[in-house]
Each structure stands twice: as structure tokens, then as C-alpha cells.
């Protein structure tokens with residue numbers, strides 16, 4: 001199977017054209033339909049998520065969990081970084097998309113939060129400085145080709161302080177490939193992509209113009225063996241996992257502490 005291509009430019013477009021749908025792909029989040037109530041629901045879901053993460057870490061990893069410096073990798077419009085800011089001295093939100101970061105900045109300023117830094121991501125994570133007591137990422141790695149995401153995963157773990165807690169969310173299988181234990185059959189993926197591109201080209205030719213297309217949103221499966229190897233290499237002794245099912249796409253939310 002050929003490696004998935006990078007879609008950084010597509011995330012730039014999501015942030016510019018339809019940022020809330022890009023983060024939370026539900027019809028109520030579409031730019032043309034977005035109401036104040038829907039936005040309240042969007043931010044309330046972030047609050048509930050972070051409260052759940054803290055409760056889980058306190059229950060299974062560290063009852064006194066109270067990080068000082070946190071990072072939300074792939075922060076989008078700030079849905080999760082905003083509640084994190086209320087629980088820590090200092091929070092960084094990092095994203096590959098400048099337009100998402102612009103929207104996050106508007107949301108953070110509207111709430112008068114002064115302890116959030118927004119950082120532009122790159123493959124070297126060159127904007128990160130020092131270490132973090134808590135590194136969190138939710139529904140982000142799935143959108144990054146695994147060859148690239150694995151390296152980012154390892155670099156994030158390196159930025160965890162000793163005793164720091166990681167909470168990283170990873171897609172590992174799809175129920176529509178149950179016969180293949182959730183994994184995309186290699187030739188199948190390439191064939192579907194080739195058909196999609198062919199149909200698109202044909203449509204454009206028939207219409208005699210460039211058809212308007214939505215930015216792409218990849219859903220990439222990761223190999224948990226590789227990530228476990230990285231965690232064990234970093235000295236992690238225990239991993240706690242919750243499973244999630246997003247419409248047949250199965251993910252693992254990995255919680256661990258660096259020794």
C-alpha cells in the first residue's frame with residue numbers, strides 16, 4: 001500500500017472554511033447552520049471530555065494528579081485547551097493549521113484567558129520548549145499519516161516530564177474490515193482511492209470546470225505494537241486504555257505515566 005499523503009493544506013482549509021465541522025463532524029457544526037446553542041454544546045463537550053480525562057487519571061494513575069504545565073496537541077479551535085486552562089498554570093495548544101489557531105485565539109481571547117500559548121506544529125515539534133506534566137491529544141493522530149504520526153508520538157513522549165502523564169488517542173481498526181481484524185486490506189485502500197480520483201476527474205471534465213470539493217479528512221489506522229514499543233522504550237511501565245467506537249471506527253485512548 002502506498003503511504004497516505006499529508007493533508008496539512010486541507011487542515012488549513014478546514015480552519016478557514018468550516019472550522020467547527022472540521023473538529024466535530026456533525027451537521028449542526030456546519031458554518032451555514034452553526035447557532036449559538038450548537039457552539040455552547042461544542043464547548044460544553046470539551047469541558048466534559050477534560051473532566052472525564054482528569055477523573056480517569058486520578059482514578060487509575062495518580063489520585064493527586066494536578067499538572068502545572070499542559071499541552072494539547074492538535075488543539076483545533078480550542079475546544080479542549082480552554083477547559084485545560086482552568087486546571088493548570090500554563091497550557092499550550094499546538095496545531096498544524098494556522099487558520100485553526102486563529103479561531104482558537106479568538107475563542108481564548110473571548111474568555112479572557114491569559115495562560116494559553118498557541119503554537120504552530122511541525123514534524124520536529126520545534127516550537128515546544130521544555131517538558132510538560134500533561135500531554136493530551138484527542139482525535140488528531142487519526143488524521144496524520146502513521147509513518148509521520150508515529151514519529152510525532154515518540155517526540156511528544158520525549159517532551160513529557162518525569163512523572164508526567166500522557167493521554168493520547170489512537171485509531172486502531174475499523175469494523176467494516178472485521179474480516180481483516182479491523183485493518184485495511186492493502187490493495188482495497190489503493191483501489192478505492194484510485195476509483196474516487198477517477199470519478200472526480202471525470203466529473204470535472206464533464207462539467208468543464210474545476211468541481212468544488214471539500215477538504216480531505218483522512219482516518220488513518222495506527223499499529224499499536226509500534227506505539228507500545230516506543231512507550232516501553234521510554235520507560236513506561238503501565239498503560240491504561242479506554243476503547244471508543246466512532247461509527248465503527250475503533251480507537252484506544254492511551255493513558256500512561258513516564259517514570
Ligand SMILES: C[S@@+](CC[C@H](N)C(=O)[O-])C[C@H]1O[C@@H](n2cnc3c(N)ncnc32)[C@H](O)[C@@H]1O
Pocket residue numbers: 008011012022023024073074075076077078079080094095096097100121122137138139140143144
Ligand atoms: C478533529 S480536529 C480535533 C481538534 C481538538 N483535538 C478537539 O478535539 O477539539 C483535528 C485537529 O488536528 C489538527 N492536525 C492535523 N494534523 C496535524 C499535525 N500534523 N500536527 C498538529 N495538528 C494536526 C487539525 O488541524 C485539527 O485542528
